[in-house]
Amino acid sequence: MLVWANALFLLALLLMQQIDALTVVFAYFLETIVIGVIHIVKLWMVSSEGKVPQSEKGFQLRGIPLILFFMMHYGMFVAIQSIFAFTLFEAAVPEITNSFAILDNYAYVLSVPGMSVVLASLIVTNLGYFYTNFWKNQQYKQYTPGAILMKPYVRIFVQQFVVILAFFFYLLFSAGTIAAVLLIVFRLLIDLAVVALHKDSDVLDTLAKKFANSPEAYEEMKRKYQEFSE
Numbered sequence: 001m002l003v004w005a006n007a008l009f010l011l012a013l014l015l016m017q018q019i020d021a022l023t024v025v026f027a028y029f030l031e032t033i034v035i036g037v038i039h040i041v042k043l044w045m046v047s048s049e050g051k052v053p054q055s056e057k058g059f060q061l062r063g064i065p066l067i068l069f070f071m072m073h074y075g076m077f078v079a080i081q082s083i084f085a086f087t088l089f090e091a092a093v094p095e096i097t098n099s100f101a102i103l104d105n106y107a108y109v110l111s112v113p114g115m116s117v118v119l120a121s122l123i124v125t126n127l128g129y130f131y132t133n134f135w136k137n138q139q140y141k142q143y144t145p146g147a148i149l150m151k152p153y154v155r156i157f158v159q160q161f162v163v164i165l166a167f168f169f170y171l172l173f174s175a176g177t178i179a180a181v182l183l184i185v186f187r188l189l190i191d192l193a194v195v196a197l198h199k200d201s202d203v204l205d206t207l208a209k210k211f212a213n214s215p216e217a218y219e220e221m222k223r224k225y226q227e228f229s230e
Helices: 002-015 021-049 063-089 102-111 115-135 151-173 176-196 202-211 215-227
Strands: none
Touching: 002 021, 002 115, 002 176, 021 063, 021 102, 021 115, 021 151, 021 176, 063 102, 063 151, 102 115, 115 176, 151 176
16 A cells, blocks of 8 residues: 555656656665665674574674675665766756766755755655665565565666666657656556465465465565565
8 A cells, every 4th residue: 555655646747747757766776775774774683683693604694794895885886876877967967067976966966946855755755664674574584585585686776777768768769757657657567476475375375375386385485576675
């Protein structure tokens, strides 16, 4: 329900011209940071109450050291991604003149009219995922810290691909509203898939039964599909 509400809310703002297309594109781009911050909380929860690795060989990062490592790694990823994205934005946004001026560019993006409302709606939606797919069902007890470390990257890759695709549509065809609507619709489909794969859902059970080669593989298939919702 929260997923639909967020998509309809953004579409309403866009069609009523309360926000423009680039605000939507920028907001989904900024969502990368929101996802990273929430993942830090996940890492802390898994480090505190998650599974202990079966293998005792090697040094296993947990707690603060693991979080610091993730912040450094994810921060570098976001910085490189930002330079690439701001290079694209230079073609359409006069205020962005240097793709390497990351802090100045982020300051501008955050100041875009309507950004606070759009970004707040995305934060609420992501907190809803976190509560439904991770906290409420105590999914954090099912992971070791190392197993969950890289989980955000799959979702981020898909998300940013959709953002870049919409932005190219915006540049090539000068159809800002259409690009933003397509972005919202594509993201809605991704979000619905994420929500549908939460632990013990009917969709998750159906997929696992359909693609498991044997009864023994059923639980493993459930686990693999469910991981896509993290």
